[in-house]
Amino acid sequence: MIIKKLTVGAFASxxxxxxxxxxxxxxxxxxxxxxxxxxDEIKRSGASLKYIFYTHAHLDHISGDRELKRxxxxxxxxxxxxxxxxxxxxEQLSMFGMQEVESPIIDEYINDGQELKVGNLKFKVIHTxxxxxxxxxxxxxxxxxxxxxxxxxxxxxxxLPGGSYERLEKSIVNKLFALxxxxxxxxGHGAVTTIGHEKQNNPFFGLxxxx
Numbered sequence: 001m002i003i004k005k006l007t008v009g010a011f012a013s014x015x016x017x018x019x020x021x022x023x024x025x026x027x028x029x030x031x032x033x034x035x036x037x038x039x040d041e042i043k044r045s046g047a048s049l050k051y052i053f054y055t056h057a058h059l060d061h062i063s064g065d066r067e068l069k070r071x072x073x074x075x076x077x078x079x080x081x082x083x084x085x086x087x088x089x090x091e092q093l094s095m096f097g098m099q100e101v102e103s104p105i106i107d108e109y110i111n112d113g114q115e116l117k118v119g120n121l122k123f124k125v126i127h128t129x130x131x132x133x134x135x136x137x138x139x140x141x142x143x144x145x146x147x148x149x150x151x152x153x154x155x156x157x158x159x160l161p162g163g164s165y166e167r168l169e170k171s172i173v174n175k176l177f178a179l180x181x182x183x184x185x186x187x188g189h190g191a192v193t194t195i196g197h198e199k200q201n202n203p204f205f206g207l208x209x210x211x
Contacts, residue, residue, distance in 0.1 A: 001019070008032050010098070015029060026050065028049060031068055031104075032062070032064055035071075052077070055138070056131060056132045061147070077110050079125075088161075124138070130163065137150075146176070149172065181199065
């Protein structure tokens with residue numbers, strides 16, 4: 001498995017190109033804009049982009065969708081509980097004073113526990129509501145793509161429509177912190193971390209700082 005980190009857009013969102021080494025099939029975890037940089041990386045890697053898996057539907061993670069769909073034969077996946085954010089995509093752009101772009105098109109809605117295949121790789125969907133109602137993480141082998149649920153030494157904001165700090169806390173404690181501590185966490189913003197590091201050191205959950 002090859003993981004390429006692409007930090008793109010006005011909000012410095014992390015998109016991840018994940019490639020199956022056996023088949024060269026690839027998935028893009030989130031598509032936050034600057035599709036040209038993404039296309040250039042796909043060409044350099046010799047990968048065949050087949051899917052976009054969205055961690056959630058905030059504009060900084062879905063605004064690069066339409067150009068990629070025009071240039072690649074791919075399918076997009078999102079949890080249904082974030083459909084309302086896609087429906088309000090133009091309102092999201094207006095809220096942050098962003099230039100208007102086409103709304104993304106979602107091909108399939110996913111559920112907690114579902115497995116998605118990319119070549120010989122299997123991605124498990126973990127529904128982690130809190131940052132948004134339909135936020136999910138994707139677990140593949142010893143790597144977790146956490147979107148804006150869990151960051152290095154931080155957590156996602158919950159003051160946007162549909163956010164809930166109580167649900168975020170439960171998602172992290174009950175679902176993510178139950179995973180193996182050696183799992184690497186690839187967040188939607190910022191640096192890579194591990195489950196073990198966050199259990200011990202995250203200021204929201206660390207041993208010396210409980211909520």
